[in-house]
Amino acid sequence: MNTSNIVVRFFLLFSLIGIVSAQLSATFYAKTCPNALSTIKTEVVSAVNNDRRMGASLLRLHFHDCFGCDASVLLDDTSSFTGEKTAGPNANSLRGFDVIDTIKSKVESLCPGVVSCADILTVAARDSVVALGGASWTVPLGRRDSTTASLSSANSDLPGSHTIGQARCVTFRRRIYNDTNIDSSFATSLQANCPSTGGDSTLSPLDTTTPNTFDNAYFKNLQSKKGLLHSDQELFNGGSTDSQVNAYSTNPAAFKTDFANAMVKMGNLSPLTGSKFPFTIMDTTLFSMNKPTTLKIRFFLFLCFFIGIVSSQLSSDFYSTTCPNALSTIKSGVDSAVSNEARMGASLLRLHFHDCFGCDASVLLNDTSSFTGEQSAGPNVNSIRGFGVIDSIKSELESLCPGVVSCADILAVAARDSVVALGGQSWTVQLGRRDSTTASFSGANSDLPGFSFSLQQLIDAFSKKDFTTEEMVTLSGGHTIGQASCSTFRTRIYNDTNIDSSFATSLQANCPSVGGDRNLAPLDTSPTTFDNAYFQDLQSQKGLLHSDQELFNGGSTDSQVNGYVSNPSSFQTDFANAMVKMGNLSPLTGSSGEIRTNCWKTN
Template sequence: MASGGSVFYLSALIILAAAAATVASSSLSPYYYDRGCDASILLDPSPTIDSEKNARPNLNSARGFEVIDQIKQAVDEVCGRPVVSCADILAVVARDSVVALGGPTWKVKLGRRDSTTASRTKADSDIPSPFMDLPALINNFKNQGLNERDLVALSGGHSIGFAQCFVFRNRIYSETNIDPKFAQQRRSTCPRNGGNSTLSPLDPTPARFDTAYFTNLIKKKGLLHSDQQLFNGGSTDGIVKTYSSNAKAFSADFARAVMLQFFWILLPPLTVKRNALPNANSARGFEVIDQIKSEVDKACGGAVVSCADILAVVARDSVVALGGPTWAVQLGRRDSTTASRTAAETDLPSPFADLPELINGFKKQGLDEKDLVVLSGAHTLGFSKCGAFKNRIYNETNIDPNFAQKRRSTCPPNGGDGNLAPLDPTPARFDLAYFTNLKNKKGLLHSDQQLFNGGSTDNLVNTYSSNAPAFWNDFANSMVKMGNIKPLTGNQGQVRLNCKMVN
């Protein structure tokens, strides 16, 4: 079976990797900056094509191209020929990325065709610049058949993701309509000289689609010049105020504006394990997996790819997309016809487990201490809810006091169980920071810090904290081992029509 499970997987990647911010913004960027919504932005430079990727508004902002390429390759392999256009992939990924991060949904009209050319010049003139003033922004959107409300609503896409230092440097050093403390905070990671690619969040919650972007504008904390122009004594101030306090209005208008964007410039269309304790509030993205399943089955005319294979490919490609290693995923898994919450609670490691319990749990699955440590390194990605680490930051002693105090600021003794904190300092990048954190007694979960607490796994943590190739290699090997734990193959199980239920 070909690796079709990665079709339209990017939104699931966002959730399953729990590193929503970087990938989500990368998935939205190619879509928003695709000049004709015809996938022309995906075309690389050539003797006959001046790529839109190099247009000023896209440079270092539109990302995620290689992931779109992987999706395209995977669906073509499954269906035996090109079936889904790159333009349709971009449209679906953009929609599902927003949904996965808590935003609205909208109906994506499929049947787009891909352009045969690209225009850097047109992209430079058509795509709004982050340095534009309000009149230029309004006129730019008007030229695309979009009004001021569409401008403000679609700018709300900056609720997700990050911007590079060079894009907002002039704002934080030279502009006056900016909160002084906010400017000072951004200057700490964006010096006057150098550091052009250093990232800063576009709003305080870069992994959640919400109204914080608009609240920031009212407080003069817009990161980009073009953002703050939307609330600067001009005609769009009232719309910003509305969206800042009315999430339903923002969601409705955002969805409507995206659809308008499609209709104006598109080529015409051609025609219960979830509740187990270790999973509760941690394993998410189920609805996105359902969407992936639905889309690939539509493309191929039937149930071709199992939900199990989709999960396996998503896990691999999410790690790759966030800077980690790759590995060969053995496909052909079948889906089970039952589920056991009890078995999941027995087999899956708890965030409250001590080291002997963790080692024993992995041993029962045919995995050793090296597998335990290296697979725990997946916590280099994502976030955890306050309820999972509250006891650690208030009651444990093998924790850095400053780190504990910082985490207490967003995780009170009572309540706030759903508040998120990053599992390591770089929750959107697959790197070694998780292991460095453990050595500094800054493991967020009790089970994390147990890996470096005077026990038999300390040496492995030491090795991985300073040896990226060793971590990459061992992580890939352990993922292959884990993927081969009692898979259903051949005539076992089934290929589900709907991932949420048996056939």
């Protein structure tokens, strides 16, 4: 095989990887099986109501499947393979198969051959957590089911998996009779139901305080040396994870948010997508047995190495050793700025949003002789602010860790900390972005959604960045904080018909038909609190911007607005998840770009 063929196939492979990553989508079944999610949720809620332990069981099923995420854990043994149900971590442990079978049967009646078992497992895990009081998360869909299973992999890959559920005596016997890092009275109470011999299948709750509620009691138990399993107590045993256990014990909301984010990541572990397996449509002669072994091995190792680099460059602990006080420094700077002026929280969130149709801090660059920056682009001019706060934070970080923390990462973290400072839900920010060395005035004008956009224009603008319509509505909810200038809503208050008349009149007093372009009005009725008032205002035809009211104007997004009004926590969770996704839009990593010394100019 000549070199050119190898190169062609190499790039074909990576184009396919791009396709595979795009095949998971929260709206995958929107047209082919629109009632799939509600059907799964109904059955999960019913099962959990009948048996509270079932919530933990369905979560565990997904976890034990998702070191693969292909529903292989559901397969019974056949003549050609031994399934995973009898593997050590699974035997006499996994349950809930009948619930999944029932869901599958109902979904098959609605949409034959459409919804995979792997997706059912993933959604059922989310709905189980929510049913027991946990945070929700958006589940990307489109997995396909495996055609085999691996007993050996299940034995080798799965860890022991616990704030809900129970475990059998055989899994904690050694701990309660031999471990020293266990509360003595706790051990004695367990020994009464788990003798040193026999009673292997006798159950005890993993979280002795609230085993049927998804909360942070598990971590509190670890602090008291009351972790049921040896592997549990290892998380709080004088090691590097003690601090995180302490943090979750005092901040249950942080645990729920981090858990939701981690579950999204876990649900994306090596799913099968496309046509059974993503590489079967390739010309596989590159890997055929009659090709030189050296070529095959070198290609495979390079592929693994390349994929490993790409996937590992953004990490929540990117600065843990190079600048350990980076996040606390950013938070202090943000908290101080927002405390001095609550509106600054919205401004910092907006800065990140307007940068993150790129996520490379290009929005911070001033004009130079070689390019016109983005700050004077239509969606940005007289709109974005907070540059001084970012510069101040950058200056402090340069004193602590010169040349380490990027301006792009500062923007991403500052946006999260701003939302939290104004009462919103936190999320885990992936770090490791680098700063661009140029900016695009034309890109900012063409890519960023405008205040006069119609619903379809909004959908199209976000779709170009791989956001679903649902995620567009969610991110628009960022307008629950902040203000807008008269020039952005003048046409609406004088010309639009889908506006409350008294609301329009009140705004006209401060925004005349001519002049007063920079006079401000709040985007919602509680502009310094991150809540769901924005969506309530839309229901009352009191959206400040034309593009805002488009979300509730007799169109396809009305139902989501209604949902966020009746369930404010779902908005907070969805917003956190959408911000994680937005923060990962096309970042510069590795050796691309630079780490600017000053955020407003290149080095």
